[in-house]
Amino acid sequence: MLEIYCPYCRETREEEEFSYSGEAHIARPPEPEAQSDEQWGDYLFFRKNPRGLHHEMWYHQTGCRRYFNVTRDTVSYQILESYPMGENPTVTTVANQTGDAR
Amino acid sequence: MKLPSAKARYSGLSLIKNALSYHENWQRAWRNPKPKTDYDVVIVGGGGHGLATAYYLAKEHGITNVAVVEKGYLGGGNTARNTTIIRSNYLWDEAAHLYELAMKLWEGLSQELNFNVMFSQRGVLNLGHNLQDMRDIERRVNANRLNGIDGEVLTPSQIKDIVPLLNTSPDCRYPVLGASWQPRGGTARHDAVAWGYARGADALGVDLIQQTEVTGIRRQNGTVIGVETTQGFIGARKVACVTAGNSGVMAAMAGLRLPLESRPLQALVSEPLKPCLDTVVMSNAVHGYISQSDKGDLVIGAGTDAYNGYGQRGSFHVIEHTLQAICELFPAFSRVRMNRQWGGIVDTCPDACPVISKTSVDGLYFNCGWGTGGFKATPGSGFVFADTVANDRPHPLAAPFSLDRFSSGALIDEHGAAGVAH
Numbered sequence: 001m002l003e004i005y006c007p008y009c010r011e012t013r014e015e016e017e018f019s020y021s022g023e024a025h026i027a028r029p030p031e032p033e034a035q036s037d038e039q040w041g042d043y044l045f046f047r048k049n050p051r052g053l054h055h056e057m058w059y060h061q062t063g064c065r066r067y068f069n070v071t072r073d074t075v076s077y078q079i080l081e082s083y084p085m086g087e088n089p090t091v092t093t094v095a096n097q098t099g100d101a102r
Numbered sequence: 103m104k105l106p107s108a109k110a111r112y113s114g115l116s117l118i119k120n121a122l123s124y125h126e127n128w129q130r131a132w133r134n135p136k137p138k139t140d141y142d143v144v145i146v147g148g149g150g151h152g153l154a155t156a157y158y159l160a161k162e163h164g165i166t167n168v169a170v171v172e173k174g175y176l177g178g179g180n181t182a183r184n185t186t187i188i189r190s191n192y193l194w195d196e197a198a199h200l201y202e203l204a205m206k207l208w209e210g211l212s213q214e215l216n217f218n219v220m221f222s223q224r225g226v227l228n229l230g231h232n233l234q235d236m237r238d239i240e241r242r243v244n245a246n247r248l249n250g251i252d253g254e255v256l257t258p259s260q261i262k263d264i265v266p267l268l269n270t271s272p273d274c275r276y277p278v279l280g281a282s283w284q285p286r287g288g289t290a291r292h293d294a295v296a297w298g299y300a301r302g303a304d305a306l307g308v309d310l311i312q313q314t315e316v317t318g319i320r321r322q323n324g325t326v327i328g329v330e331t332t333q334g335f336i337g338a339r340k341v342a343c344v345t346a347g348n349s350g351v352m353a354a355m356a357g358l359r360l361p362l363e364s365r366p367l368q369a370l371v372s373e374p375l376k377p378c379l380d381t382v383v384m385s386n387a388v389h390g391y392i393s394q395s396d397k398g399d400l401v402i403g404a405g406t407d408a409y410n411g412y413g414q415r416g417s418f419h420v421i422e423h424t425l426q427a428i429c430e431l432f433p434a435f436s437r438v439r440m441n442r443q444w445g446g447i448v449d450t451c452p453d454a455c456p457v458i459s460k461t462s463v464d465g466l467y468f469n470c471g472w473g474t475g476g477f478k479a480t481p482g483s484g485f486v487f488a489d490t491v492a493n494d495r496p497h498p499l500a501a502p503f504s505l506d507r508f509s510s511g512a513l514i515d516e517h518g519a520a521g522v523a524h
Binding site for chain 1: 348350351359360361362363364408409410411412413417418419452508509510511
C-alpha cells in the first residue's frame with residue numbers, strides 16, 4: 001500500500017483514502033473543433049505510461065477532496081514528491097532524485 | 103523428411119517405454135539455439151501469445167525462419183501469472199468472434215499440439231448481484247446466443263445446484279440474483295499452453311531464444327530491419343511485439359505510442375483442498391473470481407491496482423478486498439490459508455479490448471492491450487496475429503482491433519464482459 005502525502009492536508013495518509021486519476025499535466029486542447037481525429041484521439045487515449053518516473057494526479061477522496069500531483073517511480077513505486085495542482089514537478093529525471101531514492 | 107528438431111510423439115506407450123529407463127531419456131522439449139544473424143520474422147516475447155504466433159506462422163503460413171526472443175524464460179510472465187480462466191461470452195460481435203475462435207482452437211488444442219494442456223470445460227458462472235447486473239447478463243447472454251456462443255441465464259436455485267458451497271441466501275449483503283453460465287468455458291494449465299506451443303513451434307523449426315532482452319528496434323527509411331538484443335543485433339524483415347505490460351516500452355523503441363497503461367494485477371492460491379468447487383465462479387459486482395485447480399488449490403483473482411506500475415507486485419488492500427468478496431460468496435472458505443500471491447503487469451486499453459495491429463513503421467506489428475483477460479484468447483490471438491504478420495494486412499477478425507480505432511472512434515467497449523474492472 002502506498003503512503004501518500006497530501007500537500008493540502010499536509011499529512012501522509014494511506015492509499016485507501018485516495019483515488020488515482022491518471023497522468024498529470026495533460027492540457028485540454030483549447031479548440032477541440034480545430035483538432036484532427038488523430039490529435040483528438042491522442043489527447044483522449046494515449047498516455048506516456050513510462051517505466052520509471054511518472055507525474056500523476058491523485059484525488060484525496062476521503063480527506064480534503066482536492067486533486068494534487070505526485071511524482072512516483074513506476075518500478076520501485078517510491079513516491080518522490082507531492083505538489084499542488086498548477087505547480088510543476090521538481091523531480092523530472094532519475095538523476096535529480098533526492099534522498100534515499102533507489 | 104524428418105526435421106532435425108522432429109519430436110517423438112507423447113503417448114501412453116511412450117510413457118511406459120520411458121518408465122523402463124527411469125524417465126532419464128526423454129527427448130528435450132525444445133532446442134536452445136544460438137540466434138542466427140537474420141530471420142524472416144522475429145517475435146519479441148516468449149509468452150503464450152508470442153509462442154502461439156510463432157507456431158501458427160510456421161504451421162499455417164509455412165514461415166519457419168522465425169525466432170522468438172524472450173527476456174526471461176518461456177511463459178514466465180503473465181502466462182504464468184493468470185488465473186487460467188477460459189470463456190468467450192463477450193458482448194460485442196467483434197470481441198465475441200475473436201474469443202470464440204480461441205475457444206474453438208482450445209477445444210482441439212491438446213491433440214493439435216500433442217501436449218496435454220489440461221483444458222477442462224467445467225463451465226464459467228458470472229454472478230449478478232443487482233438489477234442492473236441481471237439486465238446486463240441477459241443482454242450479454244442473448245448477444246452470445248445470436249453469435250452462436252453457448253450461454254444461459256440461471257436463477258439462484260439453479261446456481262445452487264451447480265455450486266452447493268455458494269452462499270445464495272437472500273439476506274447477505276450483496277445477494278446472488280442470478281448468473282450467466284457458459285458450459286463450454288473452463289480452465290487450462292497455463293504452463294502447458296506455453297510449453298505445448300513452444301514444443302510445437304520448435305518442431306517446425308522456430309528458434310526459441312531465451313535470456314535475451316530486446317533493447318532496441320533498428321529501422322531504415324521507416325522500415326524495420328531488425329532488433330538490438332543483449333546477444334547482439336538480429337536482422338529481421340518483420341518484427342512482431344507481444345510483450346504485454348512492456349508493450350509501451352517496446353513501442354517507444356520504435357518512436358511509437360500506444361493507448362495502453364500498465365498496471366499490476368494480482369492473484370493468489372490457497373493450500374490444496376479436497377475437491378469442492380468443480381466450476382469457475384466470477385463476480386464483477388463484488389469483485390472476485392475463483393476456481394479450484396486439479397492440484398486442489400483455490401485459484402483466486404484480485405483486481406488491478408488503481409495506479410500505473412511495472413513492479414510485478416500489488417497492494418495488500420486489493421487482495422483484502424477480493425478475499426472479503428470470496429468469503430461472502432463462500433463462507434466455507436473463510437478459514438482457508440493462502441499459500442502464494444503474485445502480480446503481473448497487464449497492459450490495459452481504454453476499451454478493454456486488445457490491439458492487434460500493423461503500425462506506421464513498415465514490418466512492425468503489435469499484439470497487446472489484452473489487459474486483464476489475455477490468457478483465454480491465447481490460441482486465437484496467435485492465430486489471427488500470425489495471419490496479420492504473414493500477409494501484412496489485418497486478419498478479418500483482427501481488423502476491428504487495429505490502432506486506428508483510437509482516432510476513428512470505433513471502440514469496442516468490453517468493460518462489462520471483461521472479468522476485471524479497469
